[in-house]
Amino acid sequence: MMSQESSVQPPRVATWLIGLFTSDSEAEAVPGDLLEEFSHLASKSGVAFARRWYWRQTGKTIAHLFAAGFLTAPWSVAATVVAGFFLRRLLQRLPGAVLSKATNRYLMFWSAHFQAYLWLLNGMGIAHLLISLLVGCTVALAAKGREMVAAVTLALIFCPLTGAALVWVAMHGHVEGEWVIWSCADPLAIVVGGLIVRTRRSQHRDSSPKRLGVTGV
Amino acid sequence: MSGRDYLGEFEHVIMLALLRLDDRAYGVTVRQEIEFRTKREVSIGAVYATLDRLEAKGYVKSRLGEPTPERGGRSKRFFRVTAKGVTAVNRTHRALQSMTDGLDLVRSYA
Numbered sequence: 001m002m003s004q005e006s007s008v009q010p011p012r013v014a015t016w017l018i019g020l021f022t023s024d025s026e027a028e029a030v031p032g033d034l035l036e037e038f039s040h041l042a043s044k045s046g047v048a049f050a051r052r053w054y055w056r057q058t059g060k061t062i063a064h065l066f067a068a069g070f071l072t073a074p075w076s077v078a079a080t081v082v083a084g085f086f087l088r089r090l091l092q093r094l095p096g097a098v099l100s101k102a103t104n105r106y107l108m109f110w111s112a113h114f115q116a117y118l119w120l121l122n123g124m125g126i127a128h129l130l131i132s133l134l135v136g137c138t139v140a141l142a143a144k145g146r147e148m149v150a151a152v153t154l155a156l157i158f159c160p161l162t163g164a165a166l167v168w169v170a171m172h173g174h175v176e177g178e179w180v181i182w183s184c185a186d187p188l189a190i191v192v193g194g195l196i197v198r199t200r201r202s203q204h205r206d207s208s209p210k211r212l213g214v215t216g217v
Numbered sequence: 218m219s220g221r222d223y224l225g226e227f228e229h230v231i232m233l234a235l236l237r238l239d240d241r242a243y244g245v246t247v248r249q250e251i252e253f254r255t256k257r258e259v260s261i262g263a264v265y266a267t268l269d270r271l272e273a274k275g276y277v278k279s280r281l282g283e284p285t286p287e288r289g290g291r292s293k294r295f296f297r298v299t300a301k302g303v304t305a306v307n308r309t310h311r312a313l314q315s316m317t318d319g320l321d322l323v324r325s326y327a
Contacts, residue, residue, distance in 0.1 A: 023269070025269070025279075025294075026265050026269070026294075028281070028284075028291040028292050028294070029243070029244055029265070029281075029291070029292070029293065029294035030244065030261060030262070030265055031289070031291060032244075032288035032289065032291030032292065032293065033243070033244035033245045033248075033261050033288075033293075034261055035287075035288055035289050035291070036245050036287055036288050037245055037248075037261075039287060057260050057261055057262075060260030060262055060263065061260050061261050061262025061263075061265075062262065063262065064260060064262030064263045064265075064266045065262050065265070065266065067266065068262075068265075068266035068269060068270070072269070072270075072273070
């Protein structure tokens with residue numbers, strides 16, 4: 001019969017987060033090792049203690065796996081991130097340019113349907129968000145095996161840039177709350193793009209036949 | 218001889234743990250061995266990040282064991298030090314020894 005302790009599972013969110021950053025060679029070993037130690041700790045020191053330990057290990061492990069993912073192939077990750085940066089810079093002008101052309105071409109129509117024009121204007125935020133999501137997906141696809149490392153690095157680059165833009169706008173004019181929310185959501189959309197690609201890849205990997213060994217000893 | 222032939226501090230500790238554990242060396246045992254002997258908390262991520270680096274340098278080799286139920290059906294990844302790894306450990310050990318030779322660390326600097 002299964003004991004109460006052995007049926008206790010570690011925090012699912014923590015396990016999911018670790019799965020996002022593990023490489024193919026660590027995909028089984030790292031979560032397996034953590035589960036083994038968690039079960040042992042839960043039966044020895046209690047579930048609450050084991051859960052705290054698991055979260056502590058999760059935080060440190062993700063930091064190390066993130067750094068290792070970058071350091072293992074620094075040039076390819078950096079090139080992917082830089083390409084993603086310029087791709088977003090290029091694409092982010094697209095919704096504005098399309099809107100501008102449409103406005104000029106169908107000026108009479110928009111004058112008659114001004115509410116629709118306002119709705120379209122507000123939709124610009126969504127368009128920017130979708131572009132960030134697309135860029136996040138593209139960067140993750142390009143950084144095979146290091147999806148989250150590349151996507152999070154790109155998002156981390158945009159965070160201070162967004163902050164600086166907000167400060168600049170605040171100093172030179174009026175900042176609308178809605179615009180602030182859309183701007184802050186952009187880096188998050190990049191990470192979500194990375195998450196989508198990583199999750200799809202993990203599902204594909206889990207459904208493929210199991211590897212028998214990493215390197216022969 | 219290039220500087221790359223020497224092990225970093227944590228790499229050295231990991232290699233010594235692998236040599237101590239021999240064929241029982243996998244993530245959990247390596248982590249626990251280091252915590253037990255050095256009294257410092259080590260994350261499993263730090264252990265694997267270093268082991269992957271050592272494997273890339275050719276100092277260790279790994280293989281997957283059988284999946285076990287207590288690990289949720291996941292396999293253990295066993296590690297073993299290669300001959301090149303043993304040479305690197307010895308070289309690093311000798312370098313450290315020659316640096317500490319003649320120093321009375323307990324009396325002079327305590």
